[in-house]
Amino acid sequence: MVCPVCGSDEAIILKNKLIKGKNKEIREFLLKCDECGSVYNERISQDNPKPFRLIISEHEDTHKIFIDLFPDEQLAVGDFLMSELGKVKITSLELEGEKRVKKAIARDVKTIWASSEEIPARFGVSIDLHGKVASFKCETERDFKIAVDDILKIDKYVARVHVIKTEERKTTKGYAKAKVIKRVYAKPVKFNHFDYDLTKYIVQAKPLNKHKS
Numbered sequence: 137m138v139c140p141v142c143g144s145d146e147a148i149i150l151k152n153k154l155i156k157g158k159n160k161e162i163r164e165f166l167l168k169c170d171e172c173g174s175v176y177n178e179r180i181s182q183d184n185p186k187p188f189r190l191i192i193s194e195h196e197d198t199h200k201i202f203i204d205l206f207p208d209e210q211l212a213v214g215d216f217l218m219s220e221l222g223k224v225k226i227t228s229l230e231l232e233g234e235k236r237v238k239k240a241i242a243r244d245v246k247t248i249w250a251s252s253e254e255i256p257a258r259f260g261v262s263i264d265l266h267g268k269v270a271s272f273k274c275e276t277e278r279d280f281k282i283a284v285d286d287i288l289k290i291d292k293y294v295a296r297v298h299v300i301k302t303e304e305r306k307t308t309k310g311y312a313k314a315k316v317i318k319r320v321y322a323k324p325v326k327f328n329h330f331d332y333d334l335t336k337y338i339v340q341a342k343p344l345n346k347h348k349s
């Protein structure tokens with residue numbers, strides 16, 4: 137909005153009216169210029185929200201739904217959206233021709249790919265048994281913290297965490313929250329005490345595997 141008399145863009149809003157059209161939403165302003173005091177009208181129109189395809193992954197399940205968004209809205213990987221299935225995080229934006237991008241204006245997007253932020257976190261736990269590996273999948277609350285050097289119990293093993301692999305990196309220091317952990321590597325210790333027991337969180341256990349490396 138720019139004053140038609142002096143060209144200043146500083147103004148106060150005297151009146152503000154919303155007109156809902158069939159395809160557009162129009163906001164009509166009555167403005168008073170801060171510089172010269174002229175009173176003028178301004179109209180801002182925005183396309184009405186439209187449904188966009190949204191595919192939400194929940195571990196191995198996917199849900200295909202629609203979400204209403206303003207076509208002018210800027211979307212980016214990592215953004216959160218509130219869908220009818222709860223909060224989701226955008227993981228990819230698909231344009232026409234199956235092209236995938238990290239940022240786009242909603243109107244150009246064919247499908248929004250996202251992961252659910254409502255479900256428990258799932259991560260793997262590997263217990264290194266000198267040449268063999270006991271492997272588990274666990275599900276915990278998303279904010280459950282695991283630190284390097286934690287002593288954990290899982291199934292019949294008590295083990296010390298030595299590496300945490302997250303979506304971004306592998307670390308041998310500090311801690312991570314379950315929602316970003318891919319896998320925890322631990323080595324058995326001869327203790328009877330432990331910091332926590334993951335046994336009740338096991339959703340899948342694999343018999344002993346031979347080390348691949």
Ligand SMILES: [Zn+2]
Nearest residue numbers: 139142169172
């Ligand atoms: Zn003016």
